[in-house]
Amino acid sequence: MKIFTTDLDNTLIYSYKKDIGRDKILVETKNGKKLSYMTKISHEILKELNFIPITTRSLEQYQRIKFFEDYQPEYALAANGGILLYSGKIVKEWYQKSLEISVKSIKELEKGIKLLTEDENIYFEVRKVDKLFIFTKSFNIETVIKKLKNNLNQELVDIHNHGEKLYIFPKELNKGTSLERLKKFLKADTVICAGDSEMDIPMLEKADISIFPKQLKKFLSRQKEQYAISEKELFSDKMLQIVKKVFQE
Numbered sequence: 001m002k003i004f005t006t007d008l009d010n011t012l013i014y015s016y017k018k019d020i021g022r023d024k025i026l027v028e029t030k031n032g033k034k035l036s037y038m039t040k041i042s043h044e045i046l047k048e049l050n051f052i053p054i055t056t057r058s059l060e061q062y063q064r065i066k067f068f069e070d071y072q073p074e075y076a077l078a079a080n081g082g083i084l085l086y087s088g089k090i091v092k093e094w095y096q097k098s099l100e101i102s103v104k105s106i107k108e109l110e111k112g113i114k115l116l117t118e119d120e121n122i123y124f125e126v127r128k129v130d131k132l133f134i135f136t137k138s139f140n141i142e143t144v145i146k147k148l149k150n151n152l153n154q155e156l157v158d159i160h161n162h163g164e165k166l167y168i169f170p171k172e173l174n175k176g177t178s179l180e181r182l183k184k185f186l187k188a189d190t191v192i193c194a195g196d197s198e199m200d201i202p203m204l205e206k207a208d209i210s211i212f213p214k215q216l217k218k219f220l221s222r223q224k225e226q227y228a229i230s231e232k233e234l235f236s237d238k239m240l241q242i243v244k245k246v247f248q249e
Contacts, residue, residue, distance in 0.1 A: 001186070001187065001188045001189055001190070002188070002189075002190040002191075002192060002246075002247065003050070003052060003182075003183070003186060003188040003190070003191055003192070004049060004050065004051045004052065004191075004192045004193075004194075004243055004247070005051070005052045005053075005054045005077075005179060005182070005191060005192070005193045005194075005203065005207070006051055006052070006053060006054065006193070006194040006195070006239075007053075007054060007055060007175075007194060007195040007196060007197070007200050008053055008055045008057065008062075008065070009036070009055070009057070010196045010197070010235070011194055011195055011196045011200075011235060011236065011239070012038065012042065012046075012053070012194075012236050012239075012240075013027055013028065013036045013037065013038050013065070013236070014036060014037055014038070014236070015035065015036055016034055016035055016036065016037065020037060020039050020234060021039065023039065023040045023041075024037040024038065024039055024040060025037060025038045025039075025040055025043040027065055027066060027067055028064050028065045028066070029064065030064055035064070036065065038067075038236065039234065039236060039237055041237045041240075042236040042237050042240050043067075045237075045240040045241065045243075045244055046067065046240060047068070048244065049240070049243060049244065049247065050073075050074070051073055052073060052074075052075045052076060052077065052182070053065075053073055053076045053077065053078075054076075054077040054081055054175055054178065054179065054182075054193075054203065055076075055077065055078055055080075056079070056080045056167070056175075056199060057078055057079075058078065058079055058129045058130055059078045059079060059083050059085075059090075059130055061078075062076065062078040062085075063088075072088060074086065074087060075182075075186075077175075077178055077182065078130070079098075079129060079130040079132050079133070080132070080133060080169060080173055080174060080175060080178070080199075081098075081173065081174070081175050081177070081178020081179070081181075081182075081203075082095065082098035082099075082102075082130060082132040082133075082173055082178070083095055083098065083130060083132075084182070084185075094181075094185075097181075098132060098173060099131065099132070101170065101172045101173055101177075102132055102133075102170040102172075102173055104156060104170070104172075105156045105157050105170035105171060105172075105173075108152050108153050108156045108157045108168075109128070109133070109134055109157065109168060109170065111151070111152060112134050112148060112152055112157065112168045113126055113128065113134060115147065115148060115151060115152075116134070116136050116144070116148075116166075119138070119144055119147070121138045121139060121140040121141075121143055121144050122136050122137070122138050122144065123137060123138065123139055124136050124137035124138075132169075132170070132173060133167060133168060133169045133170065133173065134166075134167065134168040134169075135165070135166070135167055136166050137164045137165055137166060138164055138166055139164060141161050141163075141164055141166060144166060145159055145161060145166070148168065152168070154171075155171065156170070156171050157169060157170060157171055158170075158171055158174065160198065160199050162197060162199070167199070174199075174202040174203075175195070175199065175200060175202050175203035176201075176202025176203045176205060176206045177202070178203070179191065179193065179202075179203040179206045179207065180206055183206075190208045190209070191206070191207045191208050191209070192207065192208070192209040192210075192211070192243055192246055193206075193207030193209070193210050193211070194210075194211040194212070194239045194243070195210075195211075195212055195216075196212065196213050196216075196235060197216075198216070198219065200212070200216075201216065201219050201220065204216070204220060205220060205221070205222050207224070208224055208225065209224065209225045209226075209227075209246060210224070210225070210226050210227070211226075211227045211229065211239045211242055211243070212226075212227075212228060212229070213228070213229055213231060213235060214228040214229060214230050214231060215231065216228075227239075227242050
């Protein structure tokens with residue numbers, strides 16, 4: 001069985017701040033505000049595919065997304081893979097296992113919360129997302145990351161940023177380990193995976209077929225089937241065209 005897993009933001013959907021042309025479909029709102037869109041081309045191809053989102057978004061953030069009016073993906077992974085949804089409901093056994101996986105990192109996460117709360121470079125609430133990882137924002141991200149790396153045990157936690165967004169994850173709670181769990185859970189023999197950022201690298205490495213922007217290629221070491229998409233092309237459209245072709249083969 002083949003399964004297709006995909007990151008969401010800037011892989012499949014785009015913020016209202018990004019110009020993806022006028023021919024687009026609204027997929028996310030919050031309190032009436034329009035937040036995220038898909039291109040019409042991507043939306044049409046996605047209708048033909050069974051797909052499993054795998055996102056760092058919190059459960060609440062993921063649940064804001066409505067890909068289609070009449071149905072949503074059967075399975076989805078939120079909170080960096082820590083939460084598995086089946087037909088929109090949390091799979092309790094999966095979540096419990098994620099909490100167990102994170103136990104050895106708890107003290108480092110708590111230390112991270114203290115460091116961030118006391119840091120004058122932080123301008124956003126320091127959150128523990130779905131009891132699994134830390135998130136906040138900084139206007140001096142490089143300074144904050146350097147401080148965290150000097151004070152936290154990086155054998156127990158991973159520190160990442162995406163622009164001003166800052167994350168501290170338990171070492172074993174990443175999209176790669178989550179993808180391995182999912183493959184076993186669904187008894188899949190082939191996994192096609194798409195992602196656009198360095199936080200997606202662990203799952204791109206674990207996939208049988210990986211699709212990513214060309215600039216990530218230098219970070220990927222494995223020799224399985226890969227598709228590197230030029231930055232001149234809109235990633236979601238080209239990526240889904242590749243996935244559709246793979247499923248047709």
